[in-house]
Amino acid sequence: MKMDKIELLHLKMPLLHPFETSFGRLTEKDFYLIKMFSGEHIGYGESVAMPNPGYTEETTGTSAYMMEEFLIPLLFKNKINHPDDVSAIFSPIRRNNMAKAALEGAVWDLYSKKRKISLAHALGGTRESIDVGVSIGIQKSIDDLLLKIEGYLSEGYKKIKVKIKPGYDLEPLTKIREKFGINIPLMADANSAYSLEDLDHLKKLDPLKLLMIEQPLAFDDMLDHAVLQKQLDTPICLDESICSAEDARKAIELDSCRIINLKIGRVGGLTEAKKIHDLCQKNNIPVWCGGMLEAGVGRAHNIAITSLSNFTIAGDTSASDRYWQEDIIQPEVQMSAPGKIAVPTSAGIGYELNEQVIKKYMIGKKIYTNDI
Numbered sequence: 001m002k003m004d005k006i007e008l009l010h011l012k013m014p015l016l017h018p019f020e021t022s023f024g025r026l027t028e029k030d031f032y033l034i035k036m037f038s039g040e041h042i043g044y045g046e047s048v049a050m051p052n053p054g055y056t057e058e059t060t061g062t063s064a065y066m067m068e069e070f071l072i073p074l075l076f077k078n079k080i081n082h083p084d085d086v087s088a089i090f091s092p093i094r095r096n097n098m099a100k101a102a103l104e105g106a107v108w109d110l111y112s113k114k115r116k117i118s119l120a121h122a123l124g125g126t127r128e129s130i131d132v133g134v135s136i137g138i139q140k141s142i143d144d145l146l147l148k149i150e151g152y153l154s155e156g157y158k159k160i161k162v163k164i165k166p167g168y169d170l171e172p173l174t175k176i177r178e179k180f181g182i183n184i185p186l187m188a189d190a191n192s193a194y195s196l197e198d199l200d201h202l203k204k205l206d207p208l209k210l211l212m213i214e215q216p217l218a219f220d221d222m223l224d225h226a227v228l229q230k231q232l233d234t235p236i237c238l239d240e241s242i243c244s245a246e247d248a249r250k251a252i253e254l255d256s257c258r259i260i261n262l263k264i265g266r267v268g269g270l271t272e273a274k275k276i277h278d279l280c281q282k283n284n285i286p287v288w289c290g291g292m293l294e295a296g297v298g299r300a301h302n303i304a305i306t307s308l309s310n311f312t313i314a315g316d317t318s319a320s321d322r323y324w325q326e327d328i329i330q331p332e333v334q335m336s337a338p339g340k341i342a343v344p345t346s347a348g349i350g351y352e353l354n355e356q357v358i359k360k361y362m363i364g365k366k367i368y369t370n371d372i
């Protein structure tokens with residue numbers, strides 16, 4: 001596959017509802033859309049880095065810098081026979097996984113379009129539809145939270161993930177259980193807001209029978225999570241701590257978690273995500289696809305990877321209209337049945353770009369041509 005040209009489109013899209021976590025509040029999505037041209041085909045990718053380095057060290061700005069200065073020149077210089085080659089080509093560059101994943105995702109889309117197969121099929125996916133859940137940011141009041149949950153449950157979402165932090169954990173979770181019962185699929189994401197000193201407090205979550213608690217301890221920790229997991233009945237799910245298949249191997253060996261949240265951007269692309277998926281499957285660790293408040297292209301990549309067989313827990317990839325007034329793809333991502341999204345079967349990501357919407361939100365564009 002010879003890359004002729006790559007375009008980086010800088011977009012700012014207002015979120016329908018602000019999204020608040022233990023590390024900040026987002027009101028708009030500031031991101032890069034990648035268009036990769038090769039012969040008659042165009043592959044699409046999306047950078048999921050956030051404007052601030054609170055979730056990982058990357059930002060919208062650093063990911064653009066890394067793509068421009070290092071990664072695009074590497075893509076132009078090297079021969080790519082298969083998208084799996086890209087991770088080796090990018091390996092001299094340490095981390096910067098979201099920048100790598102944005103470009104690698106476009107290569108995967110191109111590859112599947114050239115072969116006239118769906119991205120899901122190219123990745124080895126087997127599901128015709130995926131189960132979806134919602135991730136709800138911290139709300140103004142517990143009553144607001146309960147109201148939101150009621151709405152999402154009635155729409156059929158198959159997992160309710162709520163954000164917690166010290167001082168905002170037992171009370172909202174207990175109230176959710178009181179109102180909706182012990183059987184609703186409920187989990188909590190702490191985004192590293194606790195330490196082992198909170199062990200006795202975290203043990204109080206066990207009677208609430210959560211599906212899992214996501215990333216309770218430090219973003220770069222494996223050891224303390226293993227200590228905590230031994231003391232908790234609630235399964236620990238790692239998010240921020242897993243940035244590669246190597247990280248997953250260590251977490252599994254140490255028993256630092258029982259579940260992994262897979263995000264394509266966090267692990268550096270679809271090839272690495274597939275490796276982690278396969279490793280977890282061998283070790284009986286279920287995975288699910290986490291969200292990064294993606295616009296349509298990122299959402300489409302999430303749907304494709306979630307079609308792999310060990311994605312046995314509903315992910316965060318909900319319908320476009322939960323986030324956006326209008327999405328950058330057509331058709332928009334919609335539920336095909338309550339709590340389900342159909343996996344596209346047409347070539348590549350299976351969605352077209354909505355150029356009118358892109359034009360409306362685009363604040364900059366850079367074009368790189370391959371003169372090599």
Ligand SMILES: O=C(O)CCC(=O)C1=CC=C[C@@H](O)[C@@H]1C(=O)O
Nearest residue numbers: 021055135290291292293294316
């Ligand atoms: O995309 C979504 O719907 C949810 C996203 C979500 O929960 C997160 C996105 C980005 C950073 C975090 O705040 C959080 C997470 O940790 O999973």
Ligand SMILES: [Mg+2]
Nearest residue numbers: 189214215239
């Ligand atoms: Mg998380």
